[in-house]
Structures are given as structure tokens and as C-alpha cells.
Amino acid sequence: MHSLGDEIKGFSKNRLKKQCTRVTTLSGKRIIETWKGSLVHVVDDPDQPDGPTCGYVQDLSQDLQMGVIKPWLLLGSQDVAQDLDVLKKYKVTHILNVAYGVENVFPNEFTYRKLSILDLPETDITSYFPECFDFIDQAKQEDGVVLVHCNAGVSRAPSIIIGYLMYNEKLNFARAFSVVKNARPAVCPNPGFMEQLHKYQDSVRRQFDITHEKTD
Template sequence: MAAVIMNEEQIRELIQGPGDVEWSYEMRRKCQEILPSLLLGPLQVSKSLETLQSLGVTHVVCIRDAKEAFSVRPRFPDHFQYMVLDVEDSEEQNLIRLFPAAKQFIENAITQGGRVLVHCNGGISLSPSFVVMYVMQHFNLSWEDALHLVQNRRYCISPNGGFLTQIKEYESIYKARNAVAAFPPQQRLVSVRRKRSDEDSEDEREDERKRVLMDQDDAMES
């Protein structure tokens, strides 16, 4: 799924989100719509079949620490498609390595007309980190803008320091990939050929230098 291209005003409106929402403490126990087909919330929402069906959920990304597996788990596999990610909720956990599979699952679901709930236990640090990375790449945003976009819809999110560092790192990773993808394949081929040609020329020059040195040695010996 290609990144969505918007002008500055559209980006500002998107990040700002709905301005008529008054956040209350109870809302952290519910899920919020981050995008029309993407919801973010806590475990509590995923435990209610009636709630999930009323929200139109078709796919669920269940993110959990391995020690939470007894409670944070797929509860309705006959009704929804699940993806389970066992992730350690610590600052050392590598999220960037796990993100591509989650991104692909979300994109496939949305492309099929589905609606995805991404949740962890509390919906505060772990699952929001994945959602921030997703909207960052989807809308070609900076990490700050992506964080604010999600935060303006679910006010209670607070990725831990390690996750926040990785969110920042992911911005440069996805932008570098975009830059490579935007480079015309023909030009890439020309650049590779030029590089090889330069390398060949360097090899030839090195061979020539070696021949000169050998000739000089031969002359001195004779």
C-alpha cells in the first residue's frame, strides 16, 4: 500500500484529529479510531465479542509480553483473523524487526475492506508504538507528527523511552527506503555500471602501478 500524499493543510488537519472529543479517564478502557479502518485500544476491548462486532472489527493484532499469554490472547478465532506478536515490554525490545509483519497484516486487512484493532494489555506503550510507526510510514510523516496524530485520538498513550527511540530511528529507515524506491531502476543500473566501471578503472590503474614497479625492479637487477 503506497504512502498517502497530502498537502500541508491536510496533514495539519489529519494530525489534529477530531477537535470535539473531551478525554476522560474511562476512555483508556475503550479503543479509539486512529484511522477509519484502524483502531487502537487495551485488552479489555478485545475480550468482548459484542463490542468487537459493534465496531465492525474483522482483524485483530494482539501484542503481548510472553508472560501475559494466559490473558492476552485471541479469544474469538472463529469470528476474527488474529496476528499474535510476543513482545517483551522492555526498553531493550527490538520493535523495528517485528514491525514489517504487523504492517503487512494491517495493510492486507484494510485492502480487503477490513477493520483492524491493534491492542496490547493497557494500550499505553506497546501497541501504540506499532500504530505510530504504521501511520508515520502510511502518511509519510515525521515521528513527532505521527506520535501527535495517534495521541490526539488516544490521549493516554506513552511509549517507553526505548520504544520512542526506535520510533525516531524508524523515520530515517522508511524515508531511506522511499528514496531508494523513488530512484528510477534504469538510473540505478547506470549508477551500478558506473561504479563497476570506476572500480575496474581503479583495478587497471593498480595493475599498471604494479607493472611499473616490476619493470623498475627488473631494470635495477640488470
């Protein structure tokens, strides 16, 4: 019976089978990579399909699911923000656009606030809170209905609303997240935003304690 040491000593690279990997690039081109020693040999895939292809699965379906956080506070994707019928159905009057590369479509129909925020873990999402919260409060004070949207309605816009509920409703993170998640199940802030929201909870708690002490 051979030991592991014997197996290792008897190892030879020449006994390894050549490994081929089919790769689809971002542009949709398909290539085959074959390792030969320490070098990689690249050739076009002979089974490349005719016509244009994509290096990812395109989702061309519209996301018109409106998350109703409160009767006057809504959450959605850019698709919702670009559908006038849906906006009218929910009686939207104000739109907070925190998407990147998405213009305000109906400037004559709604009151807009546009902030181009990148959906990256290193983006300081909390630095945008004051301006966003002021706009949301403005809509509320004017008896309006505000839609908060980003590109997919999954990370940036939900993070803004979670922060707003924590600040305005004095909810802890778990409760605020649950409210938003129940209203729009697709919600999933990126890891950086989640970490910032947890820290923001502590900041709000300290601020509330200070305010509470002053009013006693």
C-alpha cells in the same frame, strides 16, 4: 559563628536520630526498617491491616476506550479485545494481538495475528514491523477493520501504529505520534521504543528518497 568546617568536625553519628521506614512489599506485607549503626533491623508492622493487601494500587476498572486512527485502523487495550460488544460496535474483522500473556478470545469471530512482545526498552520493536504491517495491510485490502492491541494499549500497540503511519503514510515521527496520541490520549511508548521510532523515521526517509529517485 561556626563555619561549615567546624560543623563537619563536630559531626557525630551518635547525634543522629534513628530513622524508621515503613515498607510495603510486593506481596502486600508491611514491615518497618530501622537503621542501627551500619545494620538494618526489620520487624513486622504492628499496624498491619487485617486481610489480604497488595503492594500496589490495583486498577480493576476496564479500559474500553477505542482509539480510532482511521475508520479501518483501531487501537486499544486487552479489555477492548475481550469485549465482543465493543468489537462488534466498531465492526472489527481483524485483530493484531501484540500483548504478552493474552490469548485470542474469539478465534471463530475474527482473523487474528498474535505476536508476544515484551514492553521493555531493550525490546527491538522495529523487528516486528514487517509482519505487523503486512497483517494491517491484509485487513485493509480485505475491506476489514483491524484492531491493534497490547496489554494496556499504551506502549507496544501504539508504537506499531506509529511505525505503520510513518512507513505507509510517509509521516514524520512527530506527526504520526500526534495522530495516535489524539486518538488515544493514554499513549506513552517506553523510552526505548521512542528512541527506536526516531531512528526508524530516518530509515523510512532514506528508503523513500531511494524509491523516489528510482521512480523519477
